[in-house]
Amino acid sequence: MLILDCFFGKxxxxxxxxxxxxxxxxxxxxxKARSMDAGDDxxxxxxxxxxxxxxxxxxxxxxxxxxxxxKRLLVPREEIPWYPTIKPDLCNGCGDCKVLCKPGVFELGExxxxxxxxxxxxxxxxxxxxxxxxxxxxxxxxxAITLPKKEDFEKxxxxxxx
Numbered sequence: 488m489l490i491l492d493c494f495f496g497k498x499x500x501x502x503x504x505x506x507x508x509x510x511x512x513x514x515x516x517x518x519k520a521r522s523m524d525a526g527d528d529x530x531x532x533x534x535x536x537x538x539x540x541x542x543x544x545x546x547x548x549x550x551x552x553x554x555x556x557x558k559r560l561l562v563p564r565e566e567i568p569w570y571p572t573i574k575p576d577l578c579n580g581c582g583d584c585k586v587l588c589k590p591g592v593f594e595l596g597e598x599x600x601x602x603x604x605x606x607x608x609x610x611x612x613x614x615x616x617x618x619x620x621x622x623x624x625x626x627x628x629x630x631a632i633t634l635p636k637k638e639d640f641e642k643x644x645x646x647x648x649x
Contacts, residue, residue, distance in 0.1 A: 557646070559645045559647055561642075570616040571616065571632050573608055573610060577631035579631075580605030582595075585608060592623075594609055595609075621637070
């Protein structure tokens with residue numbers, strides 16, 4: 488049961504420091520990252536190699552072969568209300584969204600007064616969120632993160648090919 492709890496982000500430990508099941512959590516994150524990048528042309532061999540590296544305790548090498556399209560905002564970022572919202576009753580405090588989000592949108596909320604549950608996450612810096620980025624939604628195991636509809640925000644972004 489402990490392995491499944493770790494895999495599904497429902498472990499009762501406040502942190503993964505010193506836990507022997509860290510490779511299980513890393514495998515879950517790798518699987519979720521693969522499902523988010525399903526539209527990419529990643530080969531099966533590269534995926535198998537990444538899984539083997541994760542199970543061996545090594546960080547998988549990232550695939551930088553796909554060309555990136557840069558986004559340019561047409562108005563100042565503070566005028567674009569694109570940021571996630573977290574439903575506190577659904578959040579299990581796993582912290583996957585905080586680990587995944589490089590701009591640092593998420594922060595730990597108030598600690599549980601009883602000390603039994605992990606602190607829930609909150610949107611601490613909403614305007615650090617990259618407009619039209621939705622990578623945090625599928626990584627959330629509890630479905631607590633929601634974003635506005637992308638169609639309403641396409642008018643704020645211009646794409647530039649590199």
